[in-house]
Amino acid sequence: METAVKGEEAVLRIKEGNLDLVLLDMEMPVMYGYKAVRLIREWEVETGRKPLPIIALTANALKEERERSLEAGCSYHLTKPIHKERLLEVVAEYVPGTSDEGFSVNSH
Numbered sequence: 001m002e003t004a005v006k007g008e009e010a011v012l013r014i015k016e017g018n019l020d021l022v023l024l025d026m027e028m029p030v031m032y033g034y035k036a037v038r039l040i041r042e043w044e045v046e047t048g049r050k051p052l053p054i055i056a057l058t059a060n061a062l063k064e065e066r067e068r069s070l071e072a073g074c075s076y077h078l079t080k081p082i083h084k085e086r087l088l089e090v091v092a093e094y095v096p097g098t099s100d101e102g103f104s105v106n107s108h
Helices: 007-016 033-047 063-072 084-094
Strands: 022-025 054-058 076-079
Touching (some): 007 022, 007 033, 054 063, 054 084, 076 084
Parallel strands (some): 022 054, 054 076
């Protein structure tokens, strides 16, 4: 598991890592998630990589925010507060071979 506090840091971690899925807060400091996901998608095209599933996380429940996340390149949009069961369902949709039993969610 990788973590990042700022959008720029998230882009760097994704480029350096071998990740299966990204949970991206759309309101990250310095570089919002919207710009970060656009940069990630551009990098994937430039390097011929398969698109990484990116799940947008935001407190904004408006339909426009969901559309904005998807237009930026996110695979899915979840609105906070996010319930563990729903998160696990969405992750299982994007990461083959996973199920509730295969996950552990740690609180820090």
